[in-house]
Amino acid sequence: MSQLDTSGNCSFRDVDTVMRTLQLAVHIPTFLLGLLLNLLAIRGFSTFLKKRWPAYAATSIYMINLAVFDLLLVLSLPFKMALSHVRPPFPSLCTLVECLYFISMYGSIFTICFISLDRFLAIRYPLLVSHLRSPRKIFGICCTIWALVWAGSIPIYSFHEKVEKYTCFHNMSDGTWSAKVFLPLEVFGFLLPTAIMAFCSSRSVGILLGRRNHTQDWVQQRSCIWTIVVSLAVFVVSFLPVHLGFFLQFLVRNGFIVECRARQSISLFLQLSLCFSNVNCCLDVFCYYFVIREFRMDLMAHRPSRIQLVLQDTLNTRG
Numbered sequence: 001m002s003q004l005d006t007s008g009n010c011s012f013r014d015v016d017t018v019m020r021t022l023q024l025a026v027h028i029p030t031f032l033l034g035l036l037l038n039l040l041a042i043r044g045f046s047t048f049l050k051k052r053w054p055a056y057a058a059t060s061i062y063m064i065n066l067a068v069f070d071l072l073l074v075l076s077l078p079f080k081m082a083l084s085h086v087r088p089p090f091p092s093l094c095t096l097v098e099c100l101y102f103i104s105m106y107g108s109i110f111t112i113c114f115i116s117l118d119r120f121l122a123i124r125y126p127l128l129v130s131h132l133r134s135p136r137k138i139f140g141i142c143c144t145i146w147a148l149v150w151a152g153s154i155p156i157y158s159f160h161e162k163v164e165k166y167t168c169f170h171n172m173s174d175g176t177w178s179a180k181v182f183l184p185l186e187v188f189g190f191l192l193p194t195a196i197m198a199f200c201s202s203r204s205v206g207i208l209l210g211r212r213n214h215t216q217d218w219v220q221q222r223s224c225i226w227t228i229v230v231s232l233a234v235f236v237v238s239f240l241p242v243h244l245g246f247f248l249q250f251l252v253r254n255g256f257i258v259e260c261r262a263r264q265s266i267s268l269f270l271q272l273s274l275c276f277s278n279v280n281c282c283l284d285v286f287c288y289y290f291v292i293r294e295f296r297m298d299l300m301a302h303r304p305s306r307i308q309l310v311l312q313d314t315l316n317t318r319g
Contacts, residue, residue: 009260010260010263012264015267015271016271019271019272019275020085022275023081023084024081026275027078027275027278030074030077030279030281031074031077034070034071034074034282037288038071038284039071041064041285041288044288045060045064045067045288046064048060057138058118058133058135059118062115062118062138062142063291065142065145066112066115066284066287067288069108069111070108070280071281072104072107073100073104073105073108073278073281079093080101086167087167088168094168098169099156103150105239106189107149108280108284109189109190109193109235111142112197113193115231116197116200116201116204116231116232117200120199120201123207124203124204152189172253177250179254185246186243186247190243194235194236194239197235201228201229201232204224209225227291230286231287234286234287238279238283241269241273245273246270248269249270
């Protein structure tokens with residue numbers, strides 16, 4: 001989302017030349033790994049969903065939804081690499097690729113936010129919210145997320161309005177960077193979900209640590225803490241630099257930053273952060289790993305021992 005050239009003597013060609021090479025180095029392995037890992041994640045959680053219904057349904061539905069959004073981002077990467085440097089054969093193709101890309105980004109943000117909120121409520125109010133975590137209601141929440149991000153993609157259709165020379169993800173129109181478009185996106189698309197996730201994560205970890213000396217399931221709860229911490233770390237690393245870059249570019253496009261070198265640095269920072277944020281579709285596999293590990297530990301904790309099975313079989317035989 002940079003400017004290839006601007007009026008005057010400030011050129012961004014060197015920035016785009018560097019990014020062209022870097023994007024190939026980052027996006028190709030991201031595409032291959034992301035495609036494989038997210039397909040495996042969808043398959044793994046679908047198996048839990050079928051075999052352990054409804055015990056693990058809520059978390060599995062959220063995780064499948066997150067993996068689908070990540071898969072959508074992965075599938076958009078080849079088009080993003082190609083269309084970022086050449087004119088699209090027809091404008092609607094550019095709009096479609098940009099829609100898929102940003103829908104997957106904000107869909108992931110909202111899904112991770114709801115996963116964090118769901119986990120906090122389950123830890124803090126386990127009896128009160130048990131009826132709120134039915135598979136149907138979780139599926140309804142995921143459908144709502146899809147509806148929200150598709151509705152929020154409407155401004156994308158004006159990204160290149162009245163811009164004659166552009167390539168996808170570059171040379172956005174002035175209207176794209178207006179306060180009425182940018183500020184709601186920044187507040188409701190990132191700052192609010194981040195605040196909710198930070199609050200829920202910190203409170204969940206605090207509650208679990210407070211139960212450390214009062215429970216026999218400390219190993220399982222420690223795994224839960226790791227899941228929360230890793231999820232928060234992946235979220236911050238993936239999305240904070242991108243939205244900081246968006247904010248700096250907003251200042252540039254609205255005349256608050258005019259010095260050429262600063263504008264070039266901001267353009268490079270924004271493109272770098274967008275490039276590396278795509279790795280999020282691979283980093284989420286760490287979250288999947290810890291969640292599946294939780295599932296397995298929970299199954300082991302509730303699986304009857306061999307002695308219990310023998311005793312139960314003996315009782316059944318005597319009965």
